Amino acid sequence: MFSVTILGNNSAVPAHGRHPTAQVLQTPDHLFLIDCGEGTQMQMNAYKIRRSKINHIFISHLHGDHYYGLIGLLTSFGLNHRTNDLFIYSPKVLKEIIELQLHVANANLPFKIHFYNLEKEEIIFEDNKISVECFKVNHRISCWGFLFREKKNLRKIDTGKIKKYNIPASFYENLHEGKDFIAGDTIIKNELLTTSVSPAKSYAYSADTAFHEPIVEKIKGVDLLYHESTYLDALEKKAVNRFHSTSKQAATIAKKAGVKKLLLGHFSSMYETLDEFKTEASEIFENSDIAEEGACYFV
Amino acid sequence: MFSVTILGNNSAVPAHGRHPTAQVLQTPDHLFLIDCGEGTQMQMNAYKIRRSKINHIFISHLHGDHYYGLIGLLTSFGLNHRTNDLFIYSPKVLKEIIELQLHVANANLPFKIHFYNLEKEEIIFEDNKISVECFKVNHRISCWGFLFREKKNLRKIDTGKIKKYNIPASFYENLHEGKDFIAGDTIIKNELLTTSVSPAKSYAYSADTAFHEPIVEKIKGVDLLYHESTYLDALEKKAVNRFHSTSKQAATIAKKAGVKKLLLGHFSSMYETLDEFKTEASEIFENSDIAEEGACYFV
Numbered sequence: 168m169f170s171v172t173i174l175g176n177n178s179a180v181p182a183h184g185r186h187p188t189a190q191v192l193q194t195p196d197h198l199f200l201i202d203c204g205e206g207t208q209m210q211m212n213a214y215k216i217r218r219s220k221i222n223h224i225f226i227s228h229l230h231g232d233h234y235y236g237l238i239g240l241l242t243s244f245g246l247n248h249r250t251n252d253l254f255i256y257s258p259k260v261l262k263e264i265i266e267l268q269l270h271v272a273n274a275n276l277p278f279k280i281h282f283y284n285l286e287k288e289e290i291i292f293e294d295n296k297i298s299v300e301c302f303k304v305n306h307r308i309s310c311w312g313f314l315f316r317e318k319k320n321l322r323k324i325d326t327g328k329i330k331k332y333n334i335p336a337s338f339y340e341n342l343h344e345g346k347d348f349i350a351g352d353t354i355i356k357n358e359l360l361t362t363s364v365s366p367a368k369s370y371a372y373s374a375d376t377a378f379h380e381p382i383v384e385k386i387k388g389v390d391l392l393y394h395e396s397t398y399l400d401a402l403e404k405k406a407v408n409r410f411h412s413t414s415k416q417a418a419t420i421a422k423k424a425g426v427k428k429l430l431l432g433h434f435s436s437m438y439e440t441l442d443e444f445k446t447e448a449s450e451i452f453e454n455s456d457i458a459e460e461g462a463c464y465f466v
Numbered sequence: 467m468f469s470v471t472i473l474g475n476n477s478a479v480p481a482h483g484r485h486p487t488a489q490v491l492q493t494p495d496h497l498f499l500i501d502c503g504e505g506t507q508m509q510m511n512a513y514k515i516r517r518s519k520i521n522h523i524f525i526s527h528l529h530g531d532h533y534y535g536l537i538g539l540l541t542s543f544g545l546n547h548r549t550n551d552l553f554i555y556s557p558k559v560l561k562e563i564i565e566l567q568l569h570v571a572n573a574n575l576p577f578k579i580h581f582y583n584l585e586k587e588e589i590i591f592e593d594n595k596i597s598v599e600c601f602k603v604n605h606r607i608s609c610w611g612f613l614f615r616e617k618k619n620l621r622k623i624d625t626g627k628i629k630k631y632n633i634p635a636s637f638y639e640n641l642h643e644g645k646d647f648i649a650g651d652t653i654i655k656n657e658l659l660t661t662s663v664s665p666a667k668s669y670a671y672s673a674d675t676a677f678h679e680p681i682v683e684k685i686k687g688v689d690l691l692y693h694e695s696t697y698l699d700a701l702e703k704k705a706v707n708r709f710h711s712t713s714k715q716a717a718t719i720a721k722k723a724g725v726k727k728l729l730l731g732h733f734s735s736m737y738e739t740l741d742e743f744k745t746e747a748s749e750i751f752e753n754s755d756i757a758e759e760g761a762c763y764f765v
Binding site for chain 1: 478485537
């Protein structure tokens with residue numbers, strides 16, 4: 168199971184108690200940080216995020232409301248004696264910014280940072296359970312979405328049944344993959360020999376983007392889509408000019424991609440309340456919700 | 467009259483709801499920002515600081531807890547269409563850091579920033595009512611304190627009395643300065659011709675520093691001294707090693723300098739509560755107080 172905790176749901180200028188973009192994706196094995204606006208480390212304190220568990224940080228683009236909190240987090244990691252390697256995925260130049268700031272502070276971090284430049288659509292992290300892929304979105308500067316996808320969960324072998332039906336070990340891999348056991352005329356249905364596990368989950372983070380149909384193919388059928396929704400429908404023209412999206416545009420992407428649920432975020436400071444975003448999006452895609460700071464959304 | 471509003475009173479790692487260093491000094495004509503740790507712009511929202519009135523920002527040194535919030539504040543100034551020139555006083559390299567971050571964001575600020583490098587002890591800002599002087603403190607990297615001093619307030623001429631005693635205009639300047647009127651045998655006491663105005667105020671900000679006696683001469687007799695007090699007395703050795711001060715060391719500086727009041731700040735995250743700082747400092751210098759976030763201290 169995945170869960171996403173929202174640390175910041177506002178766009179560029181913090182207002183109405185809302186913070187710039189940051190969220191934490193919890194998977195069975197990882198705590199991934201996605202974007203890191205100013206104040207992220209304080210929000211982690213407020214919402215009790217176990218920051219020492221974060222080993223991978225994904226920065227969508229180098230507008231400040233998505234990374235100004237990173238240097239403070241790294242400095243605090245250092246002051247808290249972190250030693251684990253840290254992997255940061257971002258457009259290039261971030262490394263230069265971070266290293267310049269550490270240099271003037273005469274600071275040597277007690278852990279190693281591996282910077283990975285986002286340059287093309289590809290899988291940027293993978294282990295035996297999950298993959299993370301970056302995909303291009305359409306913003307004023309180079310900007311990337313991230314798709315977190317659990318690998319297909321293998322069925323679990325029922326050892327009692329294996330014994331009973333005398334299944335050879337050479338067939339176990341087929342059983343894991345859901346195949347029936349066949350030996351001559353004998354067919355034993357997979358369901359008799361294995362038990363199911365929870366289905367593989369997926370989460371897509373669309374970053375900052377204008378309405379951009381190519382995203383649809385990338386995120387098809389994900390369980391949860393976070394899509395920016397800086398403006399309400401009435402300001403569609405402003406959204407276009409600024410390479411942002413409206414509530415209805417976000418919902419249209421969700422609908423076309425057939426996702427299970429849509430989470431809206433990155434709200435403009437001009438909106439003091441957010442209910443209208445949900446109302447507008449729901450007209451197009453029913454299972455739409457507001458990304459509330461501090462709330463945890465299960466996938 | 468001056469007033470100091472504390473936006474952050476914690477040292478490097480934000481904790482217990484406390485923020486890194488930032489404070490705003492209000493004088494009759496200016497709103498000066500002194501240091502600008504991460505989250506300063508959010509704290510300005512929380513405490514209703516009229517940020518558009520800030521034209522001068524003083525950064526004591528380039529440890530992150532004193533300036534990581536600056537780039538976010540500048541970006542927000544830009545997004546809020548600021549056009550007034552902004553003056554930033556800091557150790558060099560800050561300009562390079564800021565400009566690199568603006569460059570990667572493809573951001574052109576709609577206002578001009580004048581960067582002023584702190585390199586020697588001197589008056590760095592002055593108008594007809596106030597001067598700001600920087601002075602060296604003793605920290606791990608180049609670090610500066612700031613002394614804000616109102617110019618001697620001139621006495622106000624009572625125009626009715628001037629007429630009555632037929633004082634020539636050529637003598638007005640002497641009257642402003644408090645001199646009696648003398649013409650032959652006639653002496654008219656200044657108090658008969660002028661009224662007093664409030665005495666000139668002064669505020670010293672000692673930045674991050676180890677116990678450093680040369681500060682005493684710089685800040686002699688100021689109305690309010692803010693002095694860092696990262697540790698309690700029991701950790702004096704740690705304070706020495708890290709170029710920080712204890713509560714008692716801060717109080718000793720205040721006492722030697724004969725200041726009117728001492729404000730303690732920059733508390734280590736290891737302390738959940740702060741009362742003990744005041745207790746310890748008061749043993750040496752009675753008029754000691756804790757710099758509480760959100761509180762406004764009048765000078």
